Amino acid sequence: METILGIISGVVVLVIIGLIIVEYRIRQPDFLVLYESKGQIRLRKGLIYPRHFSLVLKRTTCPIQLTIEAAAVGSLGVRIKLVGSVAPSLGNLPSLIHVGGWNQDAIARSTDEVQVLLQELVKEYTEKSEINALSTTNMLAYLHERLAGISEKLGVELISLAIQSLDPTDPEIADAFRQQEQARLLEQTEQLNQQARVSAAKAKSKADDDIAEMEYALELKKVQLKSLLLEKEAELTRQSLEDELARNRMRLSFEIEELEVLKNSPELLMLTPQAARLAEASQNLKNARTVISLAPQEAGHGSELLNLFEALLQKALEAKKPTS
Numbered sequence: 001m002e003t004i005l006g007i008i009s010g011v012v013v014l015v016i017i018g019l020i021i022v023e024y025r026i027r028q029p030d031f032l033v034l035y036e037s038k039g040q041i042r043l044r045k046g047l048i049y050p051r052h053f054s055l056v057l058k059r060t061t062c063p064i065q066l067t068i069e070a071a072a073v074g075s076l077g078v079r080i081k082l083v084g085s086v087a088p089s090l091g092n093l094p095s096l097i098h099v100g101g102w103n104q105d106a107i108a109r110s111t112d113e114v115q116v117l118l119q120e121l122v123k124e125y126t127e128k129s130e131i132n133a134l135s136t137t138n139m140l141a142y143l144h145e146r147l148a149g150i151s152e153k154l155g156v157e158l159i160s161l162a163i164q165s166l167d168p169t170d171p172e173i174a175d176a177f178r179q180q181e182q183a184r185l186l187e188q189t190e191q192l193n194q195q196a197r198v199s200a201a202k203a204k205s206k207a208d209d210d211i212a213e214m215e216y217a218l219e220l221k222k223v224q225l226k227s228l229l230l231e232k233e234a235e236l237t238r239q240s241l242e243d244e245l246a247r248n249r250m251r252l253s254f255e256i257e258e259l260e261v262l263k264n265s266p267e268l269l270m271l272t273p274q275a276a277r278l279a280e281a282s283q284n285l286k287n288a289r290t291v292i293s294l295a296p297q298e299a300g301h302g303s304e305l306l307n308l309f310e311a312l313l314q315k316a317l318e319a320k321k322p323t324s
Helices: 002-023 090-100 106-127 136-146 150-154 171-264 266-271 273-284 296-301 304-320
Strands: 024-026 031-037 040-043 048-050 055-058 062-072 076-088 156-168
Touching: 031 090, 040 090, 055 106, 062 106, 076 090, 076 106, 090 106, 090 150, 106 136, 106 150, 106 156, 136 156, 150 156, 156 171
Parallel strands: none
Antiparallel strands: 024 048, 031 040, 031 055, 062 076, 076 156
């Protein structure tokens, strides 16, 4: 009996292990695992999940490629090519299941709904616009504005959206647009060239003005330096003249004092350099005689210096007579 119970227990354990192996799976990082609880769609965050009670969605973006034929004002046909991508919105998973259903193609079905909505919006925009007023920038702005609530409605979020081309279906109109665009580009290029020339002329004029100001400042500085140099030279010249004048005054004062001494002591006249040179000159001359005349009647025949010299000699001799 115990053996039978053991076998049954083992079989039950094996069955449970088999059920676990068959039912439970390990969640991969790039997959979303959804389940329903109390009528609400929720996201499993655990690593292991039961596959029969869960919906596994691949967490990747779905591409969008559309070629839309629309008509502008005047029934002029245009062809618009759109490209983009959408991805599941984690905050709006119930809307995703509501649109795409409880199956693994839910994201693809929701993407189809986004493409249908884009076609309607593009046709709505083109029908209200003239063909020459259509632009990719304005159309993209209009689409992004109208697709703001796409996550809440369809459960996916718009990752990217771009307009590859926007061309008229009529070849003549397309050629006219190309010519207009070419003319506009040429005009814009010419304006840019003229602006570049004007900018270059302004830059050259400004550079010339700056150079002229710098040269003027340099010349002004040279004049200032030259003025300072002249003032310095004048100061040095004045100082030199004052020094020379002071030396002349000292020399004159010395000569006056010397004359006073000779006047008060005529005997010192014999010791002066002038008298010594006179004696030397008389000795160097052949047949020369030194004649000293003390007669008053001959005093007017010599120069004033000779008269002074004779007067000094006479005073010296008269001063020595009493001594003799």
